[in-house]
Amino acid sequence: MVAINKRHWPAFIFTTVALIVIIWVIVIQMLWAGPMMSSGVSDSGRYAITAHKDNSLILWDLQNKKWQIMHTNANVYSAQFIPDAHAFLWQDLNDKVTAETIEGRNLLIFQHFPTYGHAISSDLKTYLSADKDWNIFAGFGESREPVLQDGVSPSFTGSGKLLNLAMARQQNLFLTSGFGHDSAPIAEYPPVDKERRFSRYSGVTLWDAKTGKPIAKFQGNSAKTHATISPDGQWVVSGDENGIGLYWNTNEPSKRHRLARYYGGIFQDDLPEGLPDQDYYNQSELIQAPKGVSNKTITQTFIHKSKYYLRFGNNSHIAALFRTGSPWPVKYFDLGESPELVTYGSQYSRNTAIATSPEAGVLVMGHRSGGGISVYQFDHEELTLERAWVEQ
DSSP: OOOOOGGGHHHHHHHHHHHHHHHHHHHHHHHHHOOEEEEEEOTTSSEEEEEETTSOEEEEETTTTEEEEEESOBOTTOOEEOTTSSEEEEEBTTSEEEEEETTSOEEEEEEOOOOSSEEEOTTSOOEEEEOTTSOEEESOGGGOEEEEEEOSSOTTTTSSSOOEEEEOSSSSEEEEEOBSOOOSOGGGSOSEETTOSSOSOSSEEEEETTTOOEEEEEOOOOSBEEEEEOTTSOEEEEEETTSOEEEEETTSTTOOEEOOBTTTBEEOTTSOTTSOGGGGEEOTTOOOOOTTOOSSEEEEEEEETTTEEEEEETTOSEEEEEETTOOSEEEEEEOOSSSOBTTTTSOGGGGGGEEEETTTTEEEEEBSSSSOEEEEEEETTTTEEEEEEEEO
16 A cells, blocks of 8 residues: 655645546536437447437547537537538527537528427438427428428327337338328328328338339228338338337338238237137237236337337337347347336337437447436347446
8 A cells, every 4th residue: 555645745635636526526417417308329339429318428439439529509419420420409598500510510400480309410411300299391491391290189198208210221212100190192192281181101211212202002001100120221110108119121112011910910900800819819920928027018229220220118128129020039139127228117208319320330328317327338249238338
C-alpha cells in the first residue's frame, strides 16, 4: 500500500471529491434523462441517437462506450439516423427539424408541424412525417403534400401506440401501420379525404414514396399492430398484440403468409371445420420455445440486411429470430432480465425505443425506466446475439 504524504492530503481529498462529484453527475444525468422514447442507429453501427421523455437528445458512441447530451429540447419521437451518413434527424420543441452531423454541423433545417414519427432518405430529398392525428405528409416547406389524411376520428385513437413509418432503403417504398386492418378497396377510398368519419388506412399499408399513392393493404392483423419493410423493399412483416404474425413478398402483395406461433405452430385456415384443435396447426419445423417468450408483438426490426429480423414480445426479455421468406423462428435470444427493457409492461407507444443497423448487425434498446441503453451485436454466421454494452 502506498503511503500519502500529509502535505499532499488536501490535493488528494480535492481530487477524490471531484471524482465522486463527476461520477454522481453522470449517474444523475442518466436518471434525469428519463426513459428513451425514440432511437436510431447509424449504418456503420458506430453511433446511436436517442430522444428521451425529458426532451434530451443523446448521442452514443457505441464503439468507445461514451455518450453526450446534444440538445435538451428535443421532440421525444424525432430521433432518427440518416441512411449512409454519420448524421441524425431530430426536431426541437419549436417544431424546427434539423439534419445534423455527429460533429454538430447542420445539413438541413426547416420549420414543420410537431412530428409523431418521421423518416428521411440519404439524399435528404424524400421526407415523410406523421402528425398528431395520424396523418402522413411527404416533403417540407412549400413542397409538403398530404399522403394520408382521412378520418375525423382515426380508428386507433387511444389504442396506446404510434402510427409507425418504415422506409425501404433500395426502393421507393414505405410502410405505415397502427391498428388492425381495413378491407375496403383502395380504389373506393382515396387516402386523402378530410370529411371521412373513420380512417380506412389504419392497418398495414404499402405506399409508393415517389408518387405518394397506396400500393396495397395487408390484411389479417388485429388491435395494436406494428409492421416493417426490409431494406431491399422485398418483404413486409407484421405483428400485433393478439399474437398474429404475418409476412408478404411485395412482388405478390395479395399472397399472405402466417408466421408460426412460438408454442403452437402455423395456423392452417384452409382446412375443413370440425377437426381437433391441434390438427389446425402445422408444427413440422417448430423449435422449442423458451419460457417467457411472447407472441404479442410490440415491434420487429431487421438485424442483418434483408435476410434476418427480430420480433420483440410484450412483457418479455426474449427476442425471436426469423429468416425472411420463412414462417419458422430460427432461434431465440435471451436479452437479460436486468435491466428491464422497453418490452416490459405493454409499452407499445415506445416501440421506437428499439432500433437496429441491419448493415452492422447492431441492436439498441431503451430500458423500462431510467435513461439507459442496452446494446447487442448480431453475428449472422454464428447466429448469435451478444450484449455488448449496458449503460444504466
